Amino acid sequence: MAKKATPSTGKTPANTLTRGHKKKARTRRQLLDAALRIYAHAGVGGLALNTLAEEAGVSNGTVYNYFRSREQVLEAVGLELAVQLSEQILTVSEAVDSGAERLSIAVRTFMNKARTDPDWTRALITVVRYAEGMRSALATYLRADLQAGRRQGDFHYAHEEMAMSMVISATLGAMNLLVEDGEVEHADRIAAEMVLQALGVPRGEAGLIAGLPLPGEGG
Amino acid sequence: MAKKATPSTGKTPANTLTRGHKKKARTRRQLLDAALRIYAHAGVGGLALNTLAEEAGVSNGTVYNYFRSREQVLEAVGLELAVQLSEQILTVSEAVDSGAERLSIAVRTFMNKARTDPDWTRALITVVRYAEGMRSALATYLRADLQAGRRQGDFHYAHEEMAMSMVISATLGAMNLLVEDGEVEHADRIAAEMVLQALGVPRGEAGLIAGLPLPGEGG
Amino acid sequence: MAKKATPSTGKTPANTLTRGHKKKARTRRQLLDAALRIYAHAGVGGLALNTLAEEAGVSNGTVYNYFRSREQVLEAVGLELAVQLSEQILTVSEAVDSGAERLSIAVRTFMNKARTDPDWTRALITVVRYAEGMRSALATYLRADLQAGRRQGDFHYAHEEMAMSMVISATLGAMNLLVEDGEVEHADRIAAEMVLQALGVPRGEAGLIAGLPLPGEGG
Amino acid sequence: MAKKATPSTGKTPANTLTRGHKKKARTRRQLLDAALRIYAHAGVGGLALNTLAEEAGVSNGTVYNYFRSREQVLEAVGLELAVQLSEQILTVSEAVDSGAERLSIAVRTFMNKARTDPDWTRALITVVRYAEGMRSALATYLRADLQAGRRQGDFHYAHEEMAMSMVISATLGAMNLLVEDGEVEHADRIAAEMVLQALGVPRGEAGLIAGLPLPGEGG
DNA sequence: AATGAATGAGCGTTCATTCAT
DNA sequence: CATGAATGAACGCTCATTCAT
Known part of the structure; x- marks a missing residue:
């Protein structure tokens, strides 16, 4: 998180970069x-x-x-955000197989990010609106989860594109609410629950999935 | 109102003021x-x-x-849109009492507007993003429906602001999809169904409500 | 010659222009x-x-x-100069039939212009170099004189384009000399004489033609 | 001369300085x-x-x-061009005594250079226009030939500066024509002939001189 | 001597805003 | 009120020049 450190992402061949570089x-x-x-x-x-x-x-x-x-x-800013986004998503739901759970985790992760890093969130919202290309970066991850959830009998949506649009815009809207209008208790779970329900998950089940401890939270 | 009472030209006929206005x-x-x-x-x-x-x-x-x-x-553009918006909403669901039905009608009306008047829709989307004040105009109508739906046992949401945010952003997102990516069969019903489900309406019931004929459609 | 007067070129329909215009x-x-x-x-x-x-x-x-x-x-500056150029040329050699005389008059007129209006001359030289299109404006007038002179047995040139290039560049070069290096006695006649000779007019005859009084000089 | 004697790497062989130079x-x-x-x-x-x-x-x-x-x-570019210019001129007309012939050779040499090396020619034209100093480099050689030609009874010009200006600008103009508007048959002789005539050489004689084989052409 | 990142003045251009007519 | 010429601050961008390495 240090602003100026991060001299290596771990993938750069060490001796490639001269000082000038x-x-x-x-x-x-x-x-x-x-x-x-x-x-x-x-x-x-x-x-x-x-x-x-x-x-x-x-x-x-x-x-x-x-x-x-x-x-x-x-x-470049858009690309940068997309990359950071990918990292956000990929690191969280690696070990989870259920599409519904994965989606819930993703939504909640983003909601929590909105709480802890409002600047990043505002930038993300701005960029998603501006650069339509960003949306596809999101869509890629999302589509896999939607299809998995449907295969697994959890999701029942009538139109995949509309389902994706729904998930994305609802989540971003909720993030925006958090960032602009201030704190909401358990905002992450509430958002995830609504999204799951929108996709056809029954109310009780949606509440359960949305309430699972987040991986890495030490639960 | 007028700073200068326009007493000017002298040869103005009687109804000039009206004409001028x-x-x-x-x-x-x-x-x-x-x-x-x-x-x-x-x-x-x-x-x-x-x-x-x-x-x-x-x-x-x-x-x-x-x-x-x-x-x-x-x-002024924002205000104008808000007014037109009110007219859209008010003319449609006057005679309906069920909050869920009213909400469904509202969502579907907007979706159909997106299909038939893309320019107006794009302007609306732009303005909603830009002028946060617009959101409250929407919220006023919306809140009543949400509360009615909850009273009537149809809606089960954990947080009213988040529910409103969810309805607004999901609907606008769906409108945007329609306007930018082209036609979707029964987009209005699909969107309404997802929104209803997100608010806790069970799947079958949501489909039924979203499928009701729109008032004034001659069904 | 007044800087700010010239409110009418004589051709503008009087009542066409409002004050704003x-x-x-x-x-x-x-x-x-x-x-x-x-x-x-x-x-x-x-x-x-x-x-x-x-x-x-x-x-x-x-x-x-x-x-x-x-x-x-x-x-626009190029066009403006071209127009002024046309006026320069057209007003001078209207009544003259001999191509050689017309050419001599033109060369001398420009040389005298160089003496009396160095700014205009410098601008002309600059523009001719920059905007190749200007050259054709010059060429139009020039070609007629060259062809007339040849028909009348005065000019003997092997290649018309090269003859035109020669006349133009030599005249501009002479104008430049005048403007940059200062006064030369009878520069106009000397230049005209050389140009005529270059086009095949015998020495004595060239001197005579170049020495004729300029129309409108009151000689 | 070197501020730092480049003592650096250590593995420099003996003739480093030469190589450096x-x-x-x-x-x-x-x-x-x-x-x-x-x-x-x-x-x-x-x-x-x-x-x-x-x-x-x-x-x-x-x-x-x-x-x-x-x-x-x-x-520096101007100077460089001036030097190359000198070489162009000096190598050609060494053994020729007649000023008229020397001038003809010079004009034709430049014209041929324009045909074979348009880049160099364009650069020359540009620089002559820009750096007035270049003109004097040209003038030095030119003046000698003009004076010789006059002494030898071939040239009859009224003003030496104007004659020089005339020769230079006419030749550059012809070179420019060649470079920008494409091939002209015998352009070198035509140009030389016109220049000679401008300087007072009678038509027939000018044609003869301009038509002499160029030294070094194996005629 | 060579590098190339950094600098900052200056240019062409846009646009909200003013005001005399 | 309507007009549209004038304004000037601000922007995106270029490029000659400097300097630490």
Whole structure:
């Protein structure tokens, strides 16, 4: 979580990067971090490159050593968020087979992220609205869970695309509520329960699934 | 209201004031209509006042006879949409008492509107995202239905704000899917069914309610 | 010759222009005049729109009420010069039939213009170099004279395009010499004589033609 | 000369200094060649130092090891062209005494260069326009030939500066025609003939001189 | 000597806003 | 009220130049 540490994602061949490269990578990260922060508070339209540069602590011209245009900054931020998103999702529900449980875990994870990292969440909401491409990144993971849940007899939906749209927009809406209107007790479970029910899981069962302890929570 | 009582020209016939008012109202309407069209295609950021004036067939300066600033144009568009929204809702479910049915009718009405008037829909989606105030206009109607449905034993939700958020965002998400990704058979019923289920209506019952003929449809 | 008068070129239908139009036309003229002045001293590359606006006494944004882009400013200046050029040429050699005499008159007129209006001349030279299209404006007039001179047995050139290129570049070169290196006695006649000779007019005859009094000089 | 005697790596062989010098000279040449190529295609304004560095295969910072500023690059290119120019001229008309013949040879040599090396020619034209200093390099050689031709009774010009201006601009104009508008049969002789005639050489004689075989052509 | 990341002044352009007519 | 020319701040972007490595 340290802002400036994270010098290695674990996958980079150690000796590939010279010092110059390291510095370049760090500046790039500063820019992306700054962009996320601005997104969160000012939206897409509010990302002015001067502001971005200032927030990142570099001069305006420097931005163009890393991105060819404003458009590419937005793209890069979207990509960055998509990657972080994937990591969020993948790390959580690895060992779970039930589609319904996986979906519940995903929804609750995002809800909890909304509680603990409002900036990231606002940026995510902004980007999902702006870059339709982001939606497909989400959809990929989601579709697998929906289909699994249906095969396993838990989900009963009439139209897959509409089901996905429903899950995504409802979850984002709930995240937005959390971020903008403040705390709600057990918001994660409530959201998950509603989503499961929307997909045809009976009320009692939905409550049970949504109430399971999250993996890694030490339950 | 008028700062200057327009005593000016002298050769004004008796009904000038009326005419003036009519014309004034018409110009205002032209501006709002034009703004809606632009919103639909260019989003909030794309509403440039020069473009707006051109689209409305007036000169740029004229805009400032009706709105004090760009910000106020956006506000007015939001208000306008809210009013149209109210009309949409109120005209449909007047005679219905069941909260669940009313909600189903509302969702389906909006879904059908999305099919028949994509521009209006896109504008609505844009404005709802932009002007948080719009959400409360929606919420007013919605809350009554939710509470009625709960009283009547149909809805079982754990948190009213989250339930409202869920209904609004899921419906808007479904509308967006319709508008951007094209036709879906019975999209209105599917959406209504999912929303009802999310609120705790059992599967079979939700399907029944969502499948009722819409009032005024001549069924 | 007054900078700001010239309210009518004589051809504009008197009542067509409202006051607003007049003002717009005047500002446009201020911009073009300023552009010419800048061209003369700074060349094409030196025409910065901020500078242009300042020189014309308007704000930078105003430029864009008259030209869509920098490119269009340059085009407009070229066109303006071409028009002025045409007027220069047409008013002088109307009554003359001999191609050789007409050419001599043209060359000398331009040389005299170079002496009396160095700014205009520098701008012309700049524009001719930059906008190849200008060359054709010149070429149109020139070609007629060359062909007439040849028909009349005065000119003997092997290749018309090269002859035209020769006349144009030699004249512009001579104008440039005048403008940059200062006065030369009878520069106009000397230039005309050389050009005539280059086109095959014998030395004595060339001197005679180049020495004829210019029409309108009151000789 | 070197500020730091590059004592670095340790495994440098004896002739390192020579090699260093050679490399330095080679890099400088790469830069100048690249500059010429860019000049030819993009003009003076189009020479961006980043582009120059890339075209020369070095990094942008390296340019500043060879030139103090952009201005000095332009100067150096001018000088380089002047030197190459001198070589062009000097190698051709060494053994010729007649000023008229020498001038004819020079004009034709340049015309042929325009045919065989358009890039060099475009660069030359650009630089002559931009760097007035170049003109004097040309003038030096030219003046001698003009004066010789006059002494020998071939040339009859009224003003030496204007004669020089005429020769230079006419020749450059003809070269430009060749480079931009394509092939012309015997363009070199035609140009030389016109220039000679402009300087007072009678038509027949000018044709003869311009038609002489070029030295070194194996005639 | 070579590198290339960083700088920042300056440019072309847009656009909300004002105001004389 | 309507007009539309004028304004000027702000933006995206370029590029000559510097400097630590």
